[in-house]
Amino acid sequence: DAGITQSPRHKVTETGTPVTLRCHQTENHRYMYWYRQDPGHGLRLIHYSYGVKDTDKGEVSDGYSVSRSKTEDFLLTLESATSSQTSVYFCAIKRAGGYNVYGYTFGSGTRLTVV
Amino acid sequence: TQLLEQSPQFLSIQEGENLTVYCNSSSVFSSLQWYRQEPGEGPVLLVTVVTGGEVKKLKRLTFQFGDARKDSSLHITAAQPGDTGLYLCAGAEAGTASKLTFGTGTRLQVTL
Known part of the structure; x- marks a missing residue:
């Protein structure tokens, strides 16, 4: 979808190395999210941001950190990659459509393989 | 959670x-949302x-939210191959700062 870009789209890295995934939006949305998607688990929230330098943990945040120094960029860092972090990572922005009515727009995902 | x-x-x-x-x-x-x-x-x-x-209806798709807002259903009429995909529901509890929790999904395949 126009307005949200993830990079890289694919990455293979070695166990123990740090990895940073980037999410970039062009529409000035306040809320941004990082999810991981694994078979049998669906989409699980890692971290989210509600503004510049304002972030909070999701349900599977161990081993991950995030930063948001500009409205348009939300970075996800795997501090020391492990094989259990092999997954597809999705970034999302929240689009407001009125009181209590909103939807997420997702990026196309980053497929990360830790070997 | x-x-x-x-x-x-x-x-x-x-x-x-x-x-x-x-x-x-x-x-x-x-x-509650469907993706x-x-x-x-x-x-x-x-x-x-x-x-x-x-x-709510979206062409051949009908979505219903339960009276108690604990459940939902998606009904597809006269499925077509283009409906093939993974269907995900996602819910937000009040006061959760817009965090959505996703279901594990339903994988639908429609064949000719």
């Missing part, structure tokens, strides 16, 4: 058949429902 259970997990049907996918939880949601995801892409929002008992 709220748990969203979807059923069935897999569904393989022929073109023209009808189907219903269910999304259930013990938690009350302030809103469709195709291979290699992110989920795409289909609908948001916010009022208990609400019914």
Whole structure:
């Protein structure tokens, strides 16, 4: 979808190395999210941001950190990659459509393989 | 953490058949959404429902939010091969700062 870009789209890295995934939006949305998607688990929230330098943990945040120094960029860092972090990572922005009515727009995902 | 259970997990049907996918939880949601995801892409929002008992239609897709706002269903009439994909429900509890919890999904395959 126009307005949200993830990079890289694919990455293979070695166990123990740090990895940073980037999410970039062009529409000035306040809320941004990082999810991981694994078979049998669906989409699980890692971290989210509600503004510049304002972030909070999701349900599977161990081993991950995030930063948001500009409205348009939300970075996800795997501090020391492990094989259990092999997954597809999705970034999302929240689009407001009125009181209590909103939807997420997702990026196309980053497929990360830790070997 | 709220748990969203979807059923069935897999569904393989022929073109023209009808189907219903269910999304259930013990938690009350302030809103519930349905997404469709195709291979290699992110989920795409289909609908948001916010009022208990609400019914929304999107062409051949009918979405219903339970009266108690704990469950939802997606009904597809006369399925087509283009309906093939992973269907995800997602709910937000009140006061959760817009965090959505996703179900594990229903993988639908529609064949000719």
